[in-house]
Structures are given as structure tokens and as C-alpha cells.
Amino acid sequence: MPGEMEVADSVLDLIGNTPLVRLGRVGRGLTCDLLAKMETTNPGGSVKDRPAVAMVDAAERDGLLKPGGTIVEPTSGNTGVGLAIVAAQRGYRCIFVMSDKMSEEKVALLRAYGAEVVVCPTAVPPEHPDSYYSTAERLVRETPDSFRPDQYSNPANPAEHERSTGPEVWRQTAGRVTHFVAGIGTGGSITGVGHYLKTQNPDVQIIGADPEGSVYSGGAGRPYLVEGVGEDFWPTTYDPSVVDRVVRVSDAESFAMARRVTREEGLLIGGSCGTAVHAALVVAQELGPDAVVVVLVPDSGRNYLSKIFDDQWMLDFGFVRAGAPCAGDVLGAKEKDSRIPDLVLITPEEPARRAIGTMRDLGVSQVIVSVTTDLPLAAKEVSGVVNELELMDRAFGDASVLDRPVKEVMSPNMPVVGVGEPVSALVGQLDRAPSVLVLEGGHPVGVLTRSDVLSFLASRSPG
Ligand code: PMP
Numbered sequence: 001m002p003g004e005m006e007v008a009d010s011v012l013d014l015i016g017n018t019p020l021v022r023l024g025r026v027g028r029g030l031t032c033d034l035l036a037k038m039e040t041t042n043p044g045g046s047v048k049d050r051p052a053v054a055m056v057d058a059a060e061r062d063g064l065l066k067p068g069g070t071i072v073e074p075t076s077g078n079t080g081v082g083l084a085i086v087a088a089q090r091g092y093r094c095i096f097v098m099s100d101k102m103s104e105e106k107v108a109l110l111r112a113y114g115a116e117v118v119v120c121p122t123a124v125p126p127e128h129p130d131s132y133y134s135t136a137e138r139l140v141r142e143t144p145d146s147f148r149p150d151q152y153s154n155p156a157n158p159a160e161h162e163r164s165t166g167p168e169v170w171r172q173t174a175g176r177v178t179h180f181v182a183g184i185g186t187g188g189s190i191t192g193v194g195h196y197l198k199t200q201n202p203d204v205q206i207i208g209a210d211p212e213g214s215v216y217s218g219g220a221g222r223p224y225l226v227e228g229v230g231e232d233f234w235p236t237t238y239d240p241s242v243v244d245r246v247v248r249v250s251d252a253e254s255f256a257m258a259r260r261v262t263r264e265e266g267l268l269i270g271g272s273c274g275t276a277v278h279a280a281l282v283v284a285q286e287l288g289p290d291a292v293v294v295v296l297v298p299d300s301g302r303n304y305l306s307k308i309f310d311d312q313w314m315l316d317f318g319f320v321r322a323g324a325p326c327a328g329d330v331l332g333a334k335e336k337d338s339r340i341p342d343l344v345l346i347t348p349e350e351p352a353r354r355a356i357g358t359m360r361d362l363g364v365s366q367v368i369v370s371v372t373t374d375l376p377l378a379a380k381e382v383s384g385v386v387n388e389l390e391l392m393d394r395a396f397g398d399a400s401v402l403d404r405p406v407k408e409v410m411s412p413n414m415p416v417v418g419v420g421e422p423v424s425a426l427v428g429q430l431d432r433a434p435s436v437l438v439l440e441g442g443h444p445v446g447v448l449t450r451s452d453v454l455s456f457l458a459s460r461s462p463g
Contacts, residue, residue: 012089020173021267025265027281032178032284037165046082048079048081052085053085055160070143071092071147071149072096075097080106094116096110123380152237158192166195166196180296183209183273184208208245209279210229227271228298228299253275254275256319258273269297277297315421317418318420318443319418319442327417327422327423340362340363342446344367345368345377379443417438435447
């Protein structure tokens, strides 16, 4: 009598039931348990497979998605993969809208499943017609039989975590879980799991891990580089009442932790996992032997090989330092004039004349053009530089240039170096441009010119 075959009916049956693994090396020295819920083992490689299927199921049930229909969603990628998997299984067309902050691998991945991807600029306000959200709305309007799951307002998103992820954590820890830590993007994971665990045991502590600058930990919504977590608005899928504490984590801490977990545990994890594990360690360090800390690991580091796992990228954005002397040393040696801010900024719509006034008042030879003047900035928020010499050249030919907005007279590409890059890299950049923007932890922190480098070199040479 032959036995039963062990076969899943489709890829959709492989979603969920992800393993828990002890972070024994990263967590050495802790007295409590530190356990990672590895959502990387879902077939789409992330936690978002779960709500993706749930949102499509609910839409079919409610008659919002009919055979042959099109799914349109603005997504950072992981929800897209989940949706693309269901769409492939059930024959839907998919169009995804992404911001240019996302890694190229994420775009390529969605296209691999047969989805269409529209990439939108980050450097425009949400009400702009080219923004991420406006583009998604237009596509929904223009595409017949389209359905937008809207993971930020779809109750099926947190509900799925309450139905599946939460009970798994409870069962896998035999009800001993005392702390649950997760990053907050839509808030679906933390809200659903949090609700479930609190119903089982109201004493379980739910801890959010949030990038510095995001609204969940009191920021204005920018600027940070970590992908998939942090927001600039409060989605309805997030229930803050279920969260006992939110830990703020910088990009530098997130990326360092993602790299550390990968190297020490052999678990290749993404940037937002670094955010969550960093927060989990902050919490775990305060706890005793009875505590069981579970941290949700949303996706794999494979999505970020050209970013946080690329040493040159980490150097370029000022997250790590090469051997001294480096650009940061030149910046540190620069004589500080307290009247002059480290970054002299102007917004793109202001007249060129104002840039001249600023340069004259402060005695500087360039002004950085940035979509916002709220510090800290993100590197992407810098749209160019207005340089004294270049502006003079142009105004000499046509004086009306001075009344034009700076965005029309600036040099669009301001070269950048990371604080940790060697002075040789800085010199290389200054060969091509009169000034260079210095990044530290992903944020512009200062400007260096040829004379800054010369003074630095002169101060170091004997005699
Ligand atoms: N990390 C990554 C990489 C993600 O894609 C997401 C989903 N936006 C999250 C974390 C956060 O999950 P949630 O939307 O459930 O809050």
C-alpha cells in the first residue's frame, strides 16, 4: 500500500509556517532567549507573501477582483513579489509603482515574475503628478478592471498576521514569548501579531523598531535609507495602541547589524531586519533569564547586495571608514567659522539672485540646492549646486539669468564622497568639480573645496 505523497498543491500553500532560530552568536552575553522569526523562508522571500495572498483572497470574495483583472499597487517590492506570485497562480495582470529609493534588484525581481513596474522620483512632493501615490491613483483610474489592494488601509493585511504569524510565534515558543519586536512599515505585522499575542497573554510586550526620522518614533517622515520600514504618515493598518514601546534606530545601526547577523550567524538578512535586531538587542540587554524575545526578520539580504553588502556603497554613503587620512579628517581640520553653517542651502525655486546674496553674506563660493532645508538631509534630496564662478560666467552672457530659479542655473550633479573615503578619492572628485559634498551615515554633513584639501595637506607636512 503506497503512502501519501508529500506535495503542496501550489506555491501558495508554501507561505507561512516560517522557522524560529536562535541568534546565539549575536545574542551571546544575553541571559534571555533571542529568537528570529525567519520570514525569508516564504516562497517570495519575505513576510509580505502572507498579506498579499490574504488581500487578493478578500478582494475575490468581495467581488473587487474578477478573473482577468489587473492588480495595481504602490509597493517597496516585497508586497509586489507576494502579489506577483498570487497573480501568476491565478492569472491576473500586475502593475507596480515604486520610488527610485528602492534597489534595482527589487525592480528586476518584480519584472521577472512578469509584472510591470513604474519607477517614480522620490524628490517630488506627494501631490506632484509624478509622485509615487499620484501615479498609482492615475493607473487605477486608467486601467479597466483594476484593483488596488492598498496594503496601508486594507484590514486583510493586519488580519492575516493575526490569523497566521501571531499563532505561529505563540505555538513555536510554547506560549513562553515575553517580547515581540518588529519593524513598522504598513504596521500590518506588528499590529496583527501584537493583537494575537496580547489576547493570549496581555503581559507580552510589543516593541516597534523604527528608522530615525520616521513618524512612528516622532520624526517628520524623513530622511532615512533603510527600505520597507518607517513612514511619513500614519496608515490605518497600524494600531499604535498595541505597541508598548518604539525604539529608534539609525541607518548606520541598521546596516551594521544586518551585516553582523549575516557574518556571525550565517543568516543573510535585509536592512530592516538589522533595524529590528538592533532594537531587539537594546530591549534584550535589559531582560533576565525568563524572557523570550522574538524578533521578526522580514526579508533576505539578497535584495541589498549592491547596497548594504557592498563595501564601496557603504563607503560612498559614509557608513564606514577606510584607513586614515580620509575625507572626514579634512572636514574635521577645516577651520570652523561659527557664522557659516556646515551646509549652505537654497531651495530649487528661489531666484539665482538670492544664491548670490547668500554667497556674499557668508563668504562662501557655492550654495547647495536641496528640496528641503530641514536637516538632516538625505543625499537624494540634494538636487545640485550653484557655484560662484559658473554663475558669473552665465550672468556675464545674459544678466536675466539672475532672476531665474536656481534649479535652472545650478549644476545638477554635485559630486559626493563618504566621510570615510580616502583623501585620494576626494582629490579625484575635486579634479572634476570645484566642490564636493561629504556624506556621513547617508546624510550630507559638509562641503569640501580644493583649498580645504590643500590646507589639510599643508598642516600635515613638516616645515
Ligand atoms: N521590512 C521590509 C523589508 C518590508 O518590505 C516591510 C513591508 N513594508 C516591512 C519590513 C514592514 O512590515 P509591515 O508592512 O507589516 O509593517
